[in-house]
Amino acid sequence: MAEGTIYMWSVNQANKAAHEAWVKETGIQLVQINGQRKYGGPPPGWAGSAPPSGSEVFIGKIPQDIYEDKLIPLFQSVGRLYEFRLMMTFSGLNRGFAYARYTSRHNAQEAIATLNNFEIQASYPIVVCRSTDKCELCIDGLALSVREDHLLPMLQELTTGVLSISLHLSPCRRERQLAEVKYISHHAAAIAKKALVEGSLCLCGDDIEVDWLKPNIKQKLHNTSKQAFPGILPSKYFHRDAPSKIPSGLVDSYMQPAVGSVLDYLNLQCEERQLGLPLFLTKCVQKNREGWLRFWYQVVIPKYPFPLSGFIWIKPGHSGMEDHEEAKNAVALQLLKILGCPVV
Structure with missing residues (x-):
């Protein structure tokens, strides 16, 4: 029943x-x-x-x-x-x-x-x-900007027994994420479900739904990720918010070293996968004392399910590129990882 x-x-x-x-x-x-x-x-x-x-x-x-x-x-x-x-x-x-x-x-x-x-x-x-020992909850309706490193400590504070979380595109709500949350036991998951349903789990003002993770939904999440974008890591979106740069010699480390930049390589991969060429928007929003620049970005890939946005830090000047071009290359590196493009 x-x-x-x-x-x-x-x-x-x-x-x-x-x-x-x-x-x-x-x-x-x-x-x-x-x-x-x-x-x-x-x-x-x-x-x-x-x-x-x-x-x-x-x-x-x-x-x-x-x-x-x-x-x-x-x-x-x-x-x-x-x-x-x-x-x-x-x-x-x-x-x-x-x-x-x-x-x-x-x-x-x-x-x-x-x-x-x-x-x-x-x-x-x-x-x-x-009886199946249900230990997994789904939290649906999360904004695309929500990251695992933000969600995990919040759930650990509100509930006990969290083993792991992973983020996926929501199969039911457009341009939203669904979190797959695994608990140490059915009892822990049941207590967590009650606490989250009756409590105030509020992320970015979103209308959040908490329920048991049904087997058919779980299967659909994993099948969709594998079939639509082979190699994708659904739980690892590319919103970075810590100082980062493209390592020296990165371009030469790719399996196709003739490509002139990371951005060129991303364009080539998107063309081969028939996703369309990515459109980048970047804006520098912060500079720290050490000279790192923090960029906001949004990337639209025509046949990708939703626009991709976030923040990334770069250290300008070491590559000879303009700051915005270096930011685009840094973002492109994250996109390549998400799309599962060959990197060695």
């Missing part, structure tokens, strides 16, 4: 009273936190490490006025539970799905075989299937 499935239910007071009586009679401890009500994790008397991956099942299509007094005994009937999590709404209904984690993979498989399509009440069969 998709998590977005909505049932038109209201709180069933008889079911609610039965649940409260069951909790009192059994002495079971349920803890409500972050939109879910949880039993165990570990359960009372547990000794040892947590169960292995693959020991959890997803339970879907649960009537929204059904609670743990019906669900936990049912799922305990096929094996010992390590943890049971029922997703809850603020109104006191469940959200239609839950997770049961067993003490072994065998018990999880038994639950799927026995309880999938079980009618928990007349005409309401539930879905029981293997």
